[in-house]
Amino acid sequence: MKNMRKLSMFIVAMAVFVLPLQGAPVLVYDWDADGDADTAGDDTWESEISTTETRTWTFDKNASPVNAGSSWFGKAYHFGGGAQDPVFAATGSFSNSDLKDGDNDASFEFWLKPDDLSGNEGIFNTGGDGYGIGFALNGNMLRVHSKSSEALSVNQEYDLSNEGGYDSGTDTFNDFIQIVGVADEANSEFHLYVNGDKKDTQTNVDSGWHSGGAGAHLGKSEISDFDPDKEGGDYGNFEGKIARVRFYADAMSANEVESAYNTVIPEPASLGLFGIVCAALWFARRKYRGIQS
Secondary structure (H helix, E strand, O other): OHHHHHHHHHHHHHHHHHOOOOOOOOEEEEEEOOOOOOOOOOOEEEOOOOOOOOOEEEEOOOOOOEEOOOOOOOEEEEEOOOOOOOOOEEEOOOOOOOOOOOOOOEEEEEEEEEOOOOOEEEEEEEEOOOOEEEEEEEOOEEEEEEEEOOEEEEEEEEEHHHOOOEEOOOOEEOOOEEEEEEEEHHHOEEEEEEOOEEEEEEOOOOOOOOOOOOOEEEOOOOOOOOOOOOOOOOOEEOOEEEEEEEEEOOOOOHHHHHHHHHHHOOOHHHHHHHHHHHHHHHHHHHHHHHHHO
8 A cells, every 4th residue: 555655655746746836827808708707698708717806898790709610619709791690709908907008017818710711800909099009910921910109019020821731722720729828017018829739929119018098909909900001902801700818917938828828739749758657657556446445
């Protein structure tokens, strides 16, 4: 019995060691199409988390999540203007919210699957003409822009067609991708991540993000509120699926972004090692039972 306990403790220690440790950034909003808080068939998307305020997206029509067609998500909202599809969702300004702007850190996480990488499509924006932040697609380029006093303070882009899982023949992704923007106000930096990997860092940023006084949009970027960038034409509505949106009142570290990614899509190496650990424990239990019998 003593040897069995020692072996069990050793195997558990191995499991803790080989599995990635989870970071703990302050999550203030979590809109999850697979979650329990959302009610299908109405015109709202409720957050799974209620902190000091209740924050809900309001669709332009009654909508229900659809089959995500994913290995990682069961349901998602499809934006695109079809008979059952919302065109966009809106909510009030984040200026008086649990996500504090100005000199405070923030991180924005999106899990989405574009229908294709063509056209100019707004993913998310909040703010007015002078102050705001926006995420958008300019063809195959993911673009992140922030305005401060009507001047661009953040100007980043990344070619999404470089990501694994993208099929250039069909111009589609085989599954959802994670996009994270991190405003590190303390160090005057802005970081852009895709699928857990850092793609760009902008330093000496005067202002990482602003919520502005105008409302926020998901799946849309209104010129009258905040245009992430007017180069390449005006931005229309996003066409594709959005499964989860999470906002944090922290500047996530690289490890925390990777951890957030791996909680949805487990790292193959971790799964393999965990499987070995489980198999070892199973064989050890069988051997012990054989000795006892």
